[in-house]
Amino acid sequence: DTAVSQTPKYLVTQMGNDKSIKCEQNLGHDTMYWYKQDSKKFLKIMFSYNNKELIINETVPNRFSPKSPDKAHLNLHINSLELGDSAVYFCASSQEEGRGGSYNEQFFGPGTRLTVL
Amino acid sequence: KNQVEQSPQSLIILEGKNCTLQCNYTVSPFSNLRWYKQDTGRGPVSLTIMTFSENTKSNGRYTATLDADTKQSSLHITASQLSDSASYICVVSPPDSWGKLQFGAGTQVVVTP
Numbered sequence: 001d002t003a004v005s006q007t008p009k010y011l012v013t014q015m016g017n018d019k020s021i022k023c024e025q026n027l028g029h030d031t032m033y034w035y036k037q038d039s040k041k042f043l044k045i046m047f048s049y050n051n052k053e054l055i056i057n058e059t060v061p062n063r064f065s066p067k068s069p070d071k072a073h074l075n076l077h078i079n080s081l082e083l084g085d086s087a088v089y090f091c092a093s094s095q096e097e098g099r100g101g102s103y104n105e106q107f108f109g110p111g112t113r114l115t116v117l
Numbered sequence: 118k119n120q121v122e123q124s125p126q127s128l129i130i131l132e133g134k135n136c137t138l139q140c141n142y143t144v145s146p147f148s149n150l151r152w153y154k155q156d157t158g159r160g161p162v163s164l165t166i167m168t169f170s171e172n173t174k175s176n177g178r179y180t181a182t183l184d185a186d187t188k189q190s191s192l193h194i195t196a197s198q199l200s201d202s203a204s205y206i207c208v209v210s211p212p213d214s215w216g217k218l219q220f221g222a223g224t225q226v227v228v229t230p
Contacts, residue, residue: 004160041204043161043220056217090160106218108160 004109023091032074035090121221140190140207148212
């Protein structure tokens, strides 16, 4: 199947632990994203990578570190997890988004529900 | 204050009926406006994408309209089906944004038999 996949789908962990979420896309896209969806259902962008280069880095704590080993993968590592990190995290990908107002559809993964106890 | 406001917050409709969801935005200028459908426990899926110069776009039983002057968009669902039960999210993209989209909170639609 051509898609954006994430693992794990559910992640339950204790405060203070370090965890990673993996994302892979086989759509041949150049750009990948990480979003956080909080309890109020707002989706907020965290990071975006274009051809393994960071292009968007929103004001997220530096405990969150994205890593892109190649343009098909964008993993999210979280250090010293806190209660407020509990949310659903979505990975997405698109063809390269341009500055000039061109648009490309973003394809989302199924999400990873992170629960910090 | 969020730059994309949606109404109603939730909606219950009978199968076969039509409904219209509203989106007001303050993002200006903007490049394009998108509607996404998010099923429970799944990622959002794109329904329509409209540039600032487009007034309407359809995708099957879904029709989106855009009034860039009043900064309003609507999503009309025709002859609703049980599978239409989902959250519908309005998303606005500023120009020069490198894909940095502004999301609304969504309208939760429940279609009942």
